[in-house]
Amino acid sequence: MPILRKSGGFMGILSGLFRSRDKPKNSTSGSSYRFFYGQSSAGKCVTERSAMQMTAVYACVRILSEAVAGLPLHLYRYNSDGSKEKALEHPLYFLLHDEPNPEMTSFAFRETLMTHLLLWGNAYAQIIRNGKGDVVALYPLMPNRMAVDRDKNGNLYYQYNTSSDDARTMKGATVRLSPYEVLHIAGLGFDGLVGYSPIAMAKNAIGLAIAAEEYGSKFYANGASPSGVLEHPGTLKDPSKVRDSWNAAFAGSGNSHRVAVLEEGLKYTPISISPNEAQFLETRKFQIDEIARIFRVPPHMVGDLEKSSFSNIEQQSLEFVKYTLEPWIVRWEQSISRSLLSRNEKSSYFVKFNVDGLLRGDYASRMSGYATARQNGWMSANDIRELENLDRIPTKKGGDLYLVNGNMLPLNNAGAFANINNKEEENEEILEMDKSDREQYDRENFDSYNCIKRTQNSCCCNSWQGYVGRRKFCCCRK
Numbered sequence: 001m002p003i004l005r006k007s008g009g010f011m012g013i014l015s016g017l018f019r020s021r022d023k024p025k026n027s028t029s030g031s032s033y034r035f036f037y038g039q040s041s042a043g044k045c046v047t048e049r050s051a052m053q054m055t056a057v058y059a060c061v062r063i064l065s066e067a068v069a070g071l072p073l074h075l076y077r078y079n080s081d082g083s084k085e086k087a088l089e090h091p092l093y094f095l096l097h098d099e100p101n102p103e104m105t106s107f108a109f110r111e112t113l114m115t116h117l118l119l120w121g122n123a124y125a126q127i128i129r130n131g132k133g134d135v136v137a138l139y140p141l142m143p144n145r146m147a148v149d150r151d152k153n154g155n156l157y158y159q160y161n162t163s164s165d166d167a168r169t170m171k172g173a174t175v176r177l178s179p180y181e182v183l184h185i186a187g188l189g190f191d192g193l194v195g196y197s198p199i200a201m202a203k204n205a206i207g208l209a210i211a212a213e214e215y216g217s218k219f220y221a222n223g224a225s226p227s228g229v230l231e232h233p234g235t236l237k238d239p240s241k242v243r244d245s246w247n248a249a250f251a252g253s254g255n256s257h258r259v260a261v262l263e264e265g266l267k268y269t270p271i272s273i274s275p276n277e278a279q280f281l282e283t284r285k286f287q288i289d290e291i292a293r294i295f296r297v298p299p300h301m302v303g304d305l306e307k308s309s310f311s312n313i314e315q316q317s318l319e320f321v322k323y324t325l326e327p328w329i330v331r332w333e334q335s336i337s338r339s340l341l342s343r344n345e346k347s348s349y350f351v352k353f354n355v356d357g358l359l360r361g362d363y364a365s366r367m368s369g370y371a372t373a374r375q376n377g378w379m380s381a382n383d384i385r386e387l388e389n390l391d392r393i394p395t396k397k398g399g400d401l402y403l404v405n406g407n408m409l410p411l412n413n414a415g416a417f418a419n420i421n422n423k424e425e426e427n428e429e430i431l432e433m434d435k436s437d438r439e440q441y442d443r444e445n446f447d448s449y450n451c452i453k454r455t456q457n458s459c460c461c462n463s464w465q466g467y468v469g470r471r472k473f474c475c476c477r478k
Contacts, residue, residue: 040207044214048119048144051199051206054213056288059302060295061118067325068332069111072354073097087349091134092340096351100125100138103167112140113185114328118295120144121187121195124158126169126177127339135340138183139167148184148194156193158182185335202294209287216280296324321358329353356387377404 040046051057073096077087087093100109113123120143128137145161158177162170187195199206285304292302298316299307336351366388373379382392382399393399 040210041204042207042211044207044210046199046203046207046210048197048199050210051119054206054209054291056209056291056302057199057206060292060297061115063297063301064118064295064324064328065111065114067358068114068328068353069107069109071329071358073106073110073351074354075349075351077349090349091136092349095135095138096336101128101167102137104140109138109140110332116140116143117185117187117195117328117331119197119199121189121197121200122146123185124160125183127181127183128169129181133342137169139169141166141182158184179339183335183339185331187331198294202291205287205290205294209284209291212280212283212287216284296320317358321355325355325358329355374403375405377402 052061075087075090075093075096076084077090078084096106098106100106104112109125113125117123122143124141124143124146126139126141127135128139130136141160142163145163147159148156149159150156156179158179158181160170160175160177162173162175186193187198189195288302288304289299292299292304298320299305300313300316301320333351333353337346341349341351370379370384370387374381374384380400380402385392385399
């Protein structure tokens, strides 16, 4: 007889196993508490703050956060003709480009949020609005004190635990915020709502790097000599006392190469395990590459120039922009548009990072590209000078002209010049047919005209070309 409980029976069991979209959960939130119960495989406790003590992690986070913070961020508006221009009059432009709040610059604000995004997988900022609903300020919030949940109706809300370090924009120890009040930039996650911490996901690799660094530190603190064994022929009543006295006299870098005097039959046997045998340097180098791989940062940007050369380092930098920065930039742009622009503004305004400065290349490559664009008519002199941060040429002097190479014509106009030449030949034939009549007229009315020998294709006056004898003249009335 099947056992069915009142709380849903068999269907209740299935619903418990296969649950629909529930409230978002971040198992890595409050990672200091979580890592206390789950250390890395190397035996080291890895948190976001302890990971930053690793030079490779610090370098990767700093490179990415400063790169995103240093890019120009503009708010654009679509015009009626399809073109775009900077929306300088919009209040959001000043917040994103200059000062998001009275306490921070735009660079510091974006650097802080990007650091949170790289360490915790989420970046939060409180949105301060006025009575009209316009955004007037943005304040960063700590991700480890933020929780995302759903209410009874299934609507998302944010619960934040305040501290004395936060700006005085919220009252109470625990504050409940709506999505209307939070700018949330989520990293890689499983539900699309909350991102997971890259540090937590790669805690074993980072823990091994921490363990290798700690081993090297202790090795050199011990005078760069391996440990050993003290042997005694008899039985020691207090071995710890002997060990402590030995360490006090001979352990540490300050006691290296001291002469030891052994008594009562003591014998010291060193353990011959060198860092080379343990592949200490290779392990450290591999872990640095592993951490750079986690953040998708080229090795040469963290100081590893072993496989870098003059020919490939520029290509690696371009790939860094395309495959590393571009996904983060898209997350930023779409999150800002979703949270800070109203429904009506989303069709007319958009946020865009300018990465042209990172893709410029060397001087010779830029000039070659500008020359091609200039000769083909899709860039003017002022367009090029703006990209090079040069002053504009006045419009009267041709700074806004778009030029096209005259050797190139549309296919349907390929015979235009041939048709013009044919018309000129036909006109000359007509003149030759009337040659006798014109000569007779010229002889009869020669006195009433000033006739000069034609030296060009056209006359110097608005008159006809005539013949006097066998010579062509331009005859103009007196």
